[in-house]
Amino acid sequence: MTSTVAEQPLNSYHLIAQTCLLAGKIILQNGGETYRVEDTMVRIAAAYGVSDAQSYVTPTGILFAMDASIPTTRLIRISERSVNLRKVSLVNDISRRISEGKLDVNEAHRLLVEIDEHSFAYPVWLQVLVAALASGCFLVMFGGRWHDFTAAFCSGGLGFMSVVMLHRLVPVKLFAEFVASLILGGAAILFVKSGIAMDKDLVIIASVMPLVPGLHITNAVRDLMAGHLVSGLSKGVEAFLTAFAIGAGMAAALSFY
Template identity: 40%
Template sequence: MYIDDIIHVATEAGKIILENGGETYRVEQTITMICNSYGIPHTESFVTPTGIMVSITNSENKTISLVRRINSRTVNLRKVAMINNLSRQIVLKPLSMEEIRKELKYINNIPPYSINTTTFFAAVSSGFFTLVFGGNYKDFFVAFIIGALINYLGVHLDDLEVNGFLKNMLGGALAATVALLAAALGLVGNMNTIIIGSIMILVPGISITNAIRDTIAGDLVSGVSRSIEALFVAIAIAAGTSIIFKIWVLLFGGSLI
């Protein structure tokens, strides 16, 4: 079994975790576990949200390094859990390289939920967040519609490879626009609650949580970079809603604001 085969499958497993919302320490732990299971005593890895660097040395003092760039990130904790299970299975009973590659390919190619499914649950989440923040049943239905529109917009912007900052800004702008129009038509009475509940689906909860966990674990580079990423998402959402409010004030003189 060649050392380059081991480092490639270990790094690929870590890449899948990082691309799907896993923590930095989990990626490093998985890489080390896989390498150790195949007799690699010395494994060093340095992981950031945008890259993985691994260096391993075998018993013959042969060293090989590998760098993987992370170009896209999403949240799919199912894939993270499946890689965790695979790494623990390898520790108990090492698999052949062909078997590992087959499992990694299967996990990596698991299709995401359909647009209809994600849109529905985004809408439900927005509606219930609005209720949590004090909205009524009318506010719930408007937030439900906004949540569906935001998710639908996000999916199509992803297809166009629009960057995350602009996508979140447009999502915030969409939430403010629909809420203002609903209030102007007299359909709802608590516009602010609707906007707050709707944009909650844009808030980077995973990034914030992982930033805190990485910082506590001592992964300062990843912790700081994730924190900055979460900050820019918040700025984008605020910018989107603020622009719509400003336009509304210019057009209608601040009515309903």
């Protein structure tokens, strides 16, 4: 499987570079850490005989260069990012199989293209249902009463559905999160005022939990610990802006009522 630089034709190195970049792009677009992207690309290149590959990754772009004797340098811009850890797991599995010599470059590239083209996303109604159920469970975990479970369930589901729908209509994520938080807060307050729920604070806190950028905060800390200061700081700022949008929407809802 592994060969030296002199043994492969130039076009095979283009395919190796495309495979490395595609693997990195999938991981970065779907919630993976920056250091994981760089490590995966370098490991794949090394498995195919390119021992001196270099990669530089930021949240908005990937720069990948092959061995110094190979005139192959590629750049990919990342304009859209989401959270789909199943895709990250599948790419990690392919990377391990490549390192073990079980996949040639053509087969690996084909599998990565299939992963990139497949959404691997659950239906929206199921995502909303799970978010609503998680909100209700958070209420119980925070010491709330079972009497308030329905209010947290409905408010959390409504807030998550709002952010999904608004993000489709308006590509500005912060605006979608602000409006969704405003709707969520208003629904929670109405449940309390109508007597359906008792503890307004716990209902609001539990309902907003599905919107909290926990993965972004975790990735920011892990990138900073790995020495990727630019990526760590940028992801931390993104998480802060998301939290600010959620807090601003909730403050607006409380001020209206």
